[in-house]
Amino acid sequence: MSAPNLKIENLHVAIEGKEIIKDFNLEINGGEIHAIMGPNGTGKSTLASAIMGHPKYEITSGKVFLGGEDVLDMEVDERARAGLFLAMQYPSEIAGVTNADFMRSAINAGREEGKEISLMKFIRKMDEKMDVLDMDQAFSQRYLNEGFSGGEKKRNEILQLLMLEPKIAILDEIDSGLDIDALKVVSNGVNDMRGPEFGCLIITHYQRLLNYITPDKVHVMMQGRIVKTGGAELAERLEAEGYDWIKEELGIEDEKVGQETQA
Ligand SMILES: Nc1ncnc2c1ncn2[C@@H]1O[C@H](COP(=O)(O)OP(=O)(O)OP(=O)(O)O)[C@@H](O)[C@H]1O
Numbered sequence: 001m002s003a004p005n006l007k008i009e010n011l012h013v014a015i016e017g018k019e020i021i022k023d024f025n026l027e028i029n030g031g032e033i034h035a036i037m038g039p040n041g042t043g044k045s046t047l048a049s050a051i052m053g054h055p056k057y058e059i060t061s062g063k064v065f066l067g068g069e070d071v072l073d074m075e076v077d078e079r080a081r082a083g084l085f086l087a088m089q090y091p092s093e094i095a096g097v098t099n100a101d102f103m104r105s106a107i108n109a110g111r112e113e114g115k116e117i118s119l120m121k122f123i124r125k126m127d128e129k130m131d132v133l134d135m136d137q138a139f140s141q142r143y144l145n146e147g148f149s150g151g152e153k154k155r156n157e158i159l160q161l162l163m164l165e166p167k168i169a170i171l172d173e174i175d176s177g178l179d180i181d182a183l184k185v186v187s188n189g190v191n192d193m194r195g196p197e198f199g200c201l202i203i204t205h206y207q208r209l210l211n212y213i214t215p216d217k218v219h220v221m222m223q224g225r226i227v228k229t230g231g232a233e234l235a236e237r238l239e240a241e242g243y244d245w246i247k248e249e250l251g252i253e254d255e256k257v258g259q260e261t262q263a
Pocket residue numbers: 015016020038039040041042043044045046047056258
C-alpha cells in the first residue's frame with residue numbers, strides 16, 4: 001500500500017459566486033500531523049468541506065491529489081473509500097441505524113467483495129477502540145448520533161476514525177464543546193492513529209488541543225490562504241498574542257465580518 005499523501009495545489013473555492021479559498025497550497029504525508037489555525041471566517045471549514053466534495057462549494061480552479069489520484073474527479077463516497085476521512089462527513093443523526101451497524105457498513109464499503117470484516121473481528125475491534133476512548137459499550141447499540149450530547153458526538157467521530165483507519169483525516173474543530181477530560185480522551189484517540197500510515201490535518205482555534213496532540217506543522221490561514229507556517233511554537237505564540245502581529249508583519253488588512261472579499 002502506498003504511503004499516505006495529500007497534495008492541495010493552487011486551490012480556489014467559491015460559495016455562491018464569492019471566492020473564499022484563494023490559491024491554497026498544502027502537502028501532508030503519512031506520519032505528519034498538521035494544524036490550521038486562523039481567525040473566524042477565513043475559510044478553514046470551507047477548505048475541509050470542499051475537499052470532501054460538499055456540493056455547495058464550487059472548486060473554481062486547482063487540484064487535490066490523494067496518493068497521486070485526482071480527488072476532485074471522485075464522487076464523495078469514492079473519496080472516503082480512497083482513504084480520506086472528514087470528521088463531519090456523516091449525517092448527524094440516522095434514525096434506525098445503530099452505531100455498530102453504521103461503522104461495520106462503512107468499513108466494508110472500503111473493502112473488496114469477499115474481504116469484508118467478520119462479525120467477530122469487528123466486535124473485537126470496536127470493543128478495543130471504545131476502550132481507548134473510554135466509551136460505554138452501550139454506545140455501539142444506540143442509533144447513530146440520536147440524542148448524543150455534543151461531546152459524545154465528537155468522541156463518536158474519533159471512534160469512526162479509529163475504526164475506519166483512513167490514510168488522511170481532516171478533523172474540523174474536534175475540540176469544540178469538549179470538557180477537559182474528553183479533550184484528553186479524544187486526543188489519545190488521534191495519537192493512537194499516529195504513524196507512517198496516517199496523515200492528519202487538524203483545524204482548531206485553540207492551542208489547548210495541540211498541548212495533547214503535538215503538531216509537526218502549524219499553518220495560519222487568513223483570507224483564504226496559508227500566510228504563515230511554523231512548528232508547535234507558532235500555536236503557542238498565537239495563543240499568547242493573537243493574530244494582530246501576523247497581520248502587521250504581512251501587511252494584511254482586516255475584513256469586516258461578512259464583507260465581500262476581492263478575488
Ligand atoms: N453558504 C454560504 N453562503 C455564503 N457565505 C458562506 C457560506 N458558507 C460560508 N460562507 C462564508 O465563507 C467564509 C468562510 O467561512 P468558513 O466557515 O470556511 O470559515 P472558518 O475559517 O471555518 O470560520 P470559523 O473560524 O468561524 O469556523 C465566511 O465569510 C462565511 O460567511
